[in-house]
Amino acid sequence: MEIKVSPSLLSCDFLKLGDEINRAQNSGSDMIHFDVMDGMFVNNISFGIPLLAASKKCAYIPLDVHLMINEPIRYIDAFVDNGADIVTFHAEACSNVTAVIKRIKSRGVMAGIALKPNTPVDSIVEYVKLVDMVLVMTVEPGFGGQSFMYETMDKVRTLRKYSDDNGLSLDIQVDGGINADTVSAAVEAGANVIVSGTYLFKSDNMAGEIRKIKALK
Numbered sequence: 127m128e129i130k131v132s133p134s135l136l137s138c139d140f141l142k143l144g145d146e147i148n149r150a151q152n153s154g155s156d157m158i159h160f161d162v163m164d165g166m167f168v169n170n171i172s173f174g175i176p177l178l179a180a181s182k183k184c185a186y187i188p189l190d191v192h193l194m195i196n197e198p199i200r201y202i203d204a205f206v207d208n209g210a211d212i213v214t215f216h217a218e219a220c221s222n223v224t225a226v227i228k229r230i231k232s233r234g235v236m237a238g239i240a241l242k243p244n245t246p247v248d249s250i251v252e253y254v255k256l257v258d259m260v261l262v263m264t265v266e267p268g269f270g271g272q273s274f275m276y277e278t279m280d281k282v283r284t285l286r287k288y289s290d291d292n293g294l295s296l297d298i299q300v301d302g303g304i305n306a307d308t309v310s311a312a313v314e315a316g317a318n319v320i321v322s323g324t325y326l327f328k329s330d331n332m333a334g335e336i337r338k339i340k341a342l343k
Contacts, residue, residue, distance in 0.1 A: 127295070127318040129340045130156035132190045133332070134301070135181070136172060137323030143177075144184045146327065153333035154340070157190040157212065159301070159321045162205075164195040167219045168268035175201075175208050182209030190321075192240065192301070194267050195219065199226045206233040214238030214261050214299075217250045227256050238299065242267060243275050247284045258297060259319065260285055264312070265302030274303030279315040286316025306335070313342040 133155050138146035150158060158181065163172040181189060188211035195201065198215040199222070205213060213230045217239055220226050230237040238259035239250055243266060254260060262281050265272035282298055289296035300312040301321035309320060320339055329335050 130319045131336050132157040132159040132321045133326040134159040134323035136161045137327040147184050154336045157188040160191045162193050167196045168194045170268040179208040202229045212236040214240050216240045247281050261299040264300050274308040282315040282317050
């Protein structure tokens with residue numbers, strides 16, 4: 127499958143938000159990753175709807191919104207109304223997974239479901255055929271700059287096999303600790319959507335790093 131790259135705004139220079147989004151777009155990014163944290167599902171607070179709306183004004187590639195919030199169904203409409211093109215939520219954070227997927231799909235955008243490192247694939251396998259993407263967290267969600275957890279690659283392999291065996295064209299996204307040393311392990315395991323913050327936004331040559339990622343097999 128085609129490798130797609132989604133730089134995480136969590137690591138950008140917010141004083142230059144528009145410039146940073148344009149740098150990512152002009153460097154060959156396929157989407158922009160937008161991490162929303164509520165201070166309850168994860169032990170951190172990031173940003174929300176006003177920043178998304180501002181980002182949409184200069185983004186010409188999809189905004190890939192990752193909701194790390196409790197009961198995300200409450201905010202699906204607000205995020206889509208303000209620019210989300212992909213909405214990914216955590217299975218662990220909601221009481222009715224199917225209802226959240228249906229709400230996202232009803233708005234005409236792509237739906238993704240995310241798993242924390244210790245959440246087994248079995249817990250979401252019944253929903254895989256209903257979504258466009260599964261996000262395998264390769265660190266504990268909440269903070270950037272953590273070390274990549276290689277053991278999570280078993281879940282990526284399981285999901286890719288399930289997708290292939292069932293004739294699906296499932297996007298498998300990885301997020302957390304992705305850099306020049308770890309990205310190849312994710313791609314080899316079957317991930318095809320790569321999220322990275324520090325590695326890309328702190329690079330002197332983002333376009334070059336993205337080209338390297340996309341050249342992986």
